[in-house]
Amino acid sequence: MMHAGMPLSWAEGLCCSMLLMAIWAILARLPVLSEASNRVENSSPLAIWITRLLSSQLLLLSLKLLMVGLFFLVIICGLYGTPLPQQNLATELTWNIWWAGLIVSVFFLGSGWCAICPWDTIASYLTRLNILGASDNSTRLNLAVPGVLRSVWPALLMLLLLSWLELGYGITADPYATALLAMLMLIITTTSHALFERKAFCRYFCPVGRTIGFYSQLAPVALRPVDPQVCSRCETLECYRGSEQVEPCPTGLLMKNLKENSYCTSCTNCVRSCPTANISWKLRPLSQEARQDARPRHDEAWFVIALLALALLHGLTMMPIWEQQLQQLSAWLGESGLLLWGFTILLATTLLLVASLYAAAIAVTMKLCRQRIGFKKLFIDMAFMLLPLAFGYHIAHNLTHLWRENSWSWLLHPFGLPTQALPSMSRVMPTMGSGEAGLFILQSGFMLFGFCMSLLILRHRAARLASHDSNRRGFSLLPLALFALLITILQLWLLTQPMMMRF
Template sequence: MLIALTWLELGVGVTSNPYITALLALLMIVLATVSLALFKNKAFCRYFCPVGRTVGFYSQLAPIELRPIDPLLCSQCVTLECYNGNEAIDACPTQLVMGTLTQNTYCTSCGNCLQSCPEQNVSWRLRPQSHEAIQSARPHWDEAWFMLGLMALTSFHGLTMMPFWQTWIEQLAQIVGDAEPYLLSFSFTLVISLIVPVIFYSLTVVSTHKLLEKGQVIKRINKNSAKENRVEKKALFTGLVFMTLPLAFAYHIAHNLNHLVREGTGLQTLLLNPLGTDTQALTMMEKHERHFDMLISQDALFIVQGLLMLFGFWIAVKVLRYRVRSLLTDTGWRLLPLYFFIMTINGFHLWLMMQPMIMRI
């Protein structure tokens, strides 16, 4: 779904063509309605909505959470009104039981459980930054693929806004005999952009796994038999993929900050005339000028973006270090391929940030 939306957005031009934008909105409404008709509760929010999934995964980095005040009370609860709802308040739309909740991922923060719990045992609370990605989120195979895809699509989105992108696409279109709007060429680059980070991450995990085996690094638990002590590739793959979340998130925010700073000057006009009554479309020159009329200076923007990238790097290293420590005994220098992965992805994002960005609207 996320891939399809990216294809719609970038390939078909959903950000620049109002007709396609309206079609996308319609598609989302149809999908939400159909899933409401076919499945229990809000299945669309939990399983299909790409925005919900993206925000859900990023929320593992959030410094706040909605959790039971007293877990013991939940363990003795028989009515589970947070899950089932009651006469006045609907059930949890994503079928979560507060007493067993350890991840923000599927919580939409609707607040139903806050109101339905008869013991008033649910509350917002602060937690250490990225605590969930570092410590409490459990690795799942399908979620690992989603996180890798999210990082790859985030990088790809930035790449398509570089000045050289159009030249690349046109050259590729000439080779494959593709005509405007170059859907075939675009789809090809989208697939490549998804595959390359996955291969890079897989090679990193495989080489780390080899180094760990050579160094006879063993699992922190299961000290009983030699077989059980072996570090599995799958456990490394799914357990360490959380380090891609802060990398994607930091770049996502830094990239969108560019949009906000360059397009935010039109906010006052929008608020004063939300329906755009009697307004004319901007000329190319006016659009160009508007992007240089920024809310803050270019230098200030670079500094904030640089700090965001540094933050992403720091959290990614923290996630890696904690997750490895919880999985394995002393690894020494054998994590170098994983540090190399973090530095390469972050360096690539930083390089993208330093390029002039082409606005589509």
């Protein structure tokens, strides 16, 4: 089934606004940076109250148990329900509600999902016989994570594998395989929790946690010290070490040094263990962290590049032209059936194209810079500008799934519709004028947000690198601004194209 895309006139209007923004980004003077004056984080009494509420044992436990219940429902429906994906709770809830809505949730809640993640809840229970508090019944070996795994390369590999299963193998249309994947993730999480100290799976291996972790650098909320001075004087470090009642930080973060959301799972252990109640949710400007606080590493830069390429791939694979290219390539390879080799080659090509284009833009920028900045440093530092490009399109694309792909029949019939209901089964298909305009307004907003944030990050990062440059305009940013414009135009074009529904 095909869906019409965003009207071309909307995309043209957006392109014109973005072109003007790009011209401004190049011609305007770069911002003058000062660490203290540019950081804005507010924790009002209301935010502190909300933090206490959200970290209450009762609420957390209830939400965790609800997620565990839904997780088992997905497995049972996937294994024993109808193989029709549009009628089975396993595929509808996993891919159309959770996976599509997860990225949207980051915009409001940061990495809040991880606080109630059922894989972690069940694995923690199996390895500690306790869900929330500290436990003496641990069956963990608490081994140190080998140095070679202490990066996001494992999570990047897992993300590629997940995308391959989702877009290549078509697991989204297979309730049984969806249930098996959910169980496989649980086995890997439990094994990691049992072997390694803290929660190595969440920090190094989980593709879901790392994706929302990086995206949450753009989020307007973060857990931070209420008074940084109190943290700097603290010697007991309960947030890091835990207390008698509360587990230590699962990803080994020390609140007084915390500048990035990437590895925070929002578990609120630190809120509950801090003896001075000095940790709260704080409001901050969108993308502040990606602009000035985050200090990237090589592996993290590649993870962000992969996020951008995979977000594009989600749109590309829903287009008829992708199907035609895949068929042609697979015929040339002599492949039939699931066409997995052909898909793998196209996936690798998309990744390589995005990375090469970005590398080329960095190389030209390096030549234009008056200061001598190494290619690697520029490549890593500027990767943050790709985050909002990926995030804005990822949300805009996922809204299509959330808006159009739910039949909701699975709510009443999680295992599938009764046979007699099948002939009359119909999917609710909104048409332009009966709600579609709302979808396009939201998509346009997120696309503008992504592009605008990307330029802001680019200018802030450039200002930091060129702090001694007397020429403080952004002329040298032209290649990267063009790169951002090119990617966004491609994304907008994808949004205007008719899309094939997954099921």
